[in-house]
Amino acid sequence: MTAVRSVWARLRALVLPPEAALMICYAIGLAATRMMGEGAAGQPLLNLAAPLVAGVLIRRGVGLSSIDALRLGAVHIVLASCLGDDGSVLAVKLVENLTVIACVTTMFLRLRARGFIASEVRVAAAVAMAAAAGAAAAAAVGAMARFGDAAALSELLTHWAAAWTGTTLLLGVVLTRARRDASLADEFDADEPKPALWEGPAAACLVGALVLASVSGSQPEVALAASVAMLWFALRLGLFATWLAALCFSAALLACVSEGWWPAFFNAADPVEAEILRYLALAMLAGPSVLVAAYVHDQKRLQRVFAYRAMHDGLTKLVNRTRFQDVLQAATASAHARNKRFGLFLIDLDHFKSVNDGFGHQRGDALLIEVAARLRNSVRATDVVARIGGDEFAVVAPLSTVDDAMKLAKRLVENVNQRCEIDGVAFHPSITLGGVLSPDSEGDAQRLMLLADEALYAAKAAGRNCWRFSSSTGDAETIPLWRPTIDGQPAFETVFLD
Numbered sequence: 001m002t003a004v005r006s007v008w009a010r011l012r013a014l015v016l017p018p019e020a021a022l023m024i025c026y027a028i029g030l031a032a033t034r035m036m037g038e039g040a041a042g043q044p045l046l047n048l049a050a051p052l053v054a055g056v057l058i059r060r061g062v063g064l065s066s067i068d069a070l071r072l073g074a075v076h077i078v079l080a081s082c083l084g085d086d087g088s089v090l091a092v093k094l095v096e097n098l099t100v101i102a103c104v105t106t107m108f109l110r111l112r113a114r115g116f117i118a119s120e121v122r123v124a125a126a127v128a129m130a131a132a133a134g135a136a137a138a139a140a141v142g143a144m145a146r147f148g149d150a151a152a153l154s155e156l157l158t159h160w161a162a163a164w165t166g167t168t169l170l171l172g173v174v175l176t177r178a179r180r181d182a183s184l185a186d187e188f189d190a191d192e193p194k195p196a197l198w199e200g201p202a203a204a205c206l207v208g209a210l211v212l213a214s215v216s217g218s219q220p221e222v223a224l225a226a227s228v229a230m231l232w233f234a235l236r237l238g239l240f241a242t243w244l245a246a247l248c249f250s251a252a253l254l255a256c257v258s259e260g261w262w263p264a265f266f267n268a269a270d271p272v273e274a275e276i277l278r279y280l281a282l283a284m285l286a287g288p289s290v291l292v293a294a295y296v297h298d299q300k301r302l303q304r305v306f307a308y309r310a311m312h313d314g315l316t317k318l319v320n321r322t323r324f325q326d327v328l329q330a331a332t333a334s335a336h337a338r339n340k341r342f343g344l345f346l347i348d349l350d351h352f353k354s355v356n357d358g359f360g361h362q363r364g365d366a367l368l369i370e371v372a373a374r375l376r377n378s379v380r381a382t383d384v385v386a387r388i389g390g391d392e393f394a395v396v397a398p399l400s401t402v403d404d405a406m407k408l409a410k411r412l413v414e415n416v417n418q419r420c421e422i423d424g425v426a427f428h429p430s431i432t433l434g435g436v437l438s439p440d441s442e443g444d445a446q447r448l449m450l451l452a453d454e455a456l457y458a459a460k461a462a463g464r465n466c467w468r469f470s471s472s473t474g475d476a477e478t479i480p481l482w483r484p485t486i487d488g489q490p491a492f493e494t495v496f497l498d
Contacts, residue, residue: 214226346435
């Protein structure tokens with residue numbers, strides 16, 4: 001799956017370079033902003049172009065460069081000219097958008113660099129703060145563009161509220177799309193209950209129906225019920241779905257303003273003041289669901305982190321003894337019930353104590369990490385590699401034939417028995433392996449461990465850097481001792497080289 005994603009990312013980069021993607025996003029944002037219409041103070045109801053570009057830049061980890069600003073400016077001029085915008089208005093809107101992009105990306109990236117963004121709740125807080133700074137800068141640019149014409153405070157607040165709302169919502173959508181924690185194993189994601197397929201459409205229909213009821217019946221308070229319904233997204237459908245629902249919810253209500261379907265709150269006489277109250281209402285209606293979704297996401301992530309740490313070795317990141325025993329029990333049960341053969345391999349790193357004593361525990365730990373990586377790279381993704389002791393490892397692998405078991409054992413020993421250099425010291429690690437097959441030999445997990453242990457000690461007695469299977473492993477009992485060779489001669493174990 002990772003390889004497929006990598007190939008797809010490369011193909012997409014060839015077909016659509018980042019510069020072109022940025023310009024397309026800006027053009028789409030401008031078109032969507034124009035479709036939303038303007039508010040009572042002459043501001044866009046939702047400014048979507050700037051936050052869309054800012055989100056893309058933040059995901060790339062870069063700010064707004066002068067080259068990108070020139071490209072975006074060209075797109076803005078061409079598109080706005082085609083739509084017949086006045087020259088002065090065109091220039092002001094362009095400067096406002098570039099100011100928002102620059103402020104938002106700069107502030108967010110600085111917060112990220114200082115380690116502030118440590119959870120999704122803090123991501124939401126950083127989005128709100130960066131949006132507030134960008135909106136304030138845009139409002140200031142709009143005020144200065146009046147060339148001395150005094151702007152009422154209510155108009156400046158309306159410009160700020162519109163820019164802040166659009167930037168916060170769309171930035172949250174872009175930053176949470178397709179995000180996942182790659183450091184955690186997929187097995188724990190699979191254990192989480194997934195929402196049913198019908199829940200997303202049902203939640204969207206419910207919220208949409210309540211929005212229509214609030215505007216068609218001239219009862220703004222019904223929108224509160226839609227806000228409560230959005231908690232369905234927060235609790236069941238995930239963070240990205242909640243951000244997207246909040247954006248659609250806000251856009252739907254604001255789109256009704258230009259049609260006169262969403263009445264003013266508190267019978268505000270001034271249209272500008274009424275619009276400020278609407279943006280305040282949107283923040284209070286959409287904000288709680290986003291915060292709940294971020295909190296739930298963080299709690300689920302903590303649960304996955306704790307589950308991962310409880311089941312994995314902290315040094316090598318392999319499965320630990322507790323998880324290995326669960327896997328072995330499940331494999332023996334499957335072998336007994338469905339006659340599915342698997343192999344159990346117990347592995348010792350030869351003379352590891354001499355490495356610790358001669359070169360220090362730091363190099364010893366590094367050697368364990370290297371050996372663990374070689375073992376992991378020697379097996380399939382479906383096989384389980386565990387660290388069950390200080391220098392002891394184990395592998396559980398589904399196998400079809402005895403010959404497959406022999407080939408896997410050989411591959412494990414050969415792949416580890418390769419030279420590596422750690423902190424200026426050359427090592428040539430080797431392992432000794434004892435194996436057993438189930439259900440050929442035994443169907444009980446404890447008995448399998450005992451048989452594999454006996455095979456391991458037999459291999460150690462034969463000189464290490466080799467493998468041997470349990471003598472009770474059916475067809476395998478005639479398989480002789482095997483060790484790697486160099487130029488036809490036995491490759492005796494060499495733990496380190498001076």
